[in-house]
Amino acid sequence: MSVSPKLRFKTYLLISMLIVLGPVGDLLLGKGMRRIGPAADWSAAAILHHGFQILTSPAVCIGTVLLIGFFISYTLVLTWADYSYVQPATALSYGIVALLGRYALGEGVTPLRWGGIAIVCLGVLVIGYTPPRTTVPAVLEAPAEREAETLEPELESVHAR
Secondary structure, three states: OOOOHHHHHHHHHHHHHHHHHHHHHHHHHHHHHHHHOOOOOOOHHHHHHHHHHHHHOHHHHHHHHHHHHHHHHHHHHOOOOOHHHHHHHHHHHHHHHHHHHHHOOOOOOOHHHHHHHHHHHHHHHHHHOOOOOOOOOHHHOOHHHHHHHHHHHHHHHHHHO
16 A cells, blocks of 8 residues: 555654653653642642642643643644554654753763663664555445445345344
């Protein structure tokens, strides 16, 4: 099955958005919540105050918006691309996570971890050479094939009599 260049471009674009929006949204959400800290106690006033701090934190709000963008992109790309293509392709985000951990959070990333991330990214490149969709949507099937599929249960019930 050949894939149109337009479909391949849309798929690559949305997967690129997934790869960036998810890790950056998680990073901002985590940084914002670390800055706010845990609730002082479980009284109603403390919980309301903590909730107010969360809702007014720029990092938490931006992180939430990015994660909503991630979810919208994810659901959109799954409408035309196979799950077995999309999910492994988003594994490139592991590289983004390592870069963010190293440079935004100052975490140490060992050479062994970088090697593992490189292997995962190579696997994603292999997946990228396969078509994003291997099945034909039901709306694109030939009308005769769809008609035959709907008549099969009726024919089986006639033969059973």
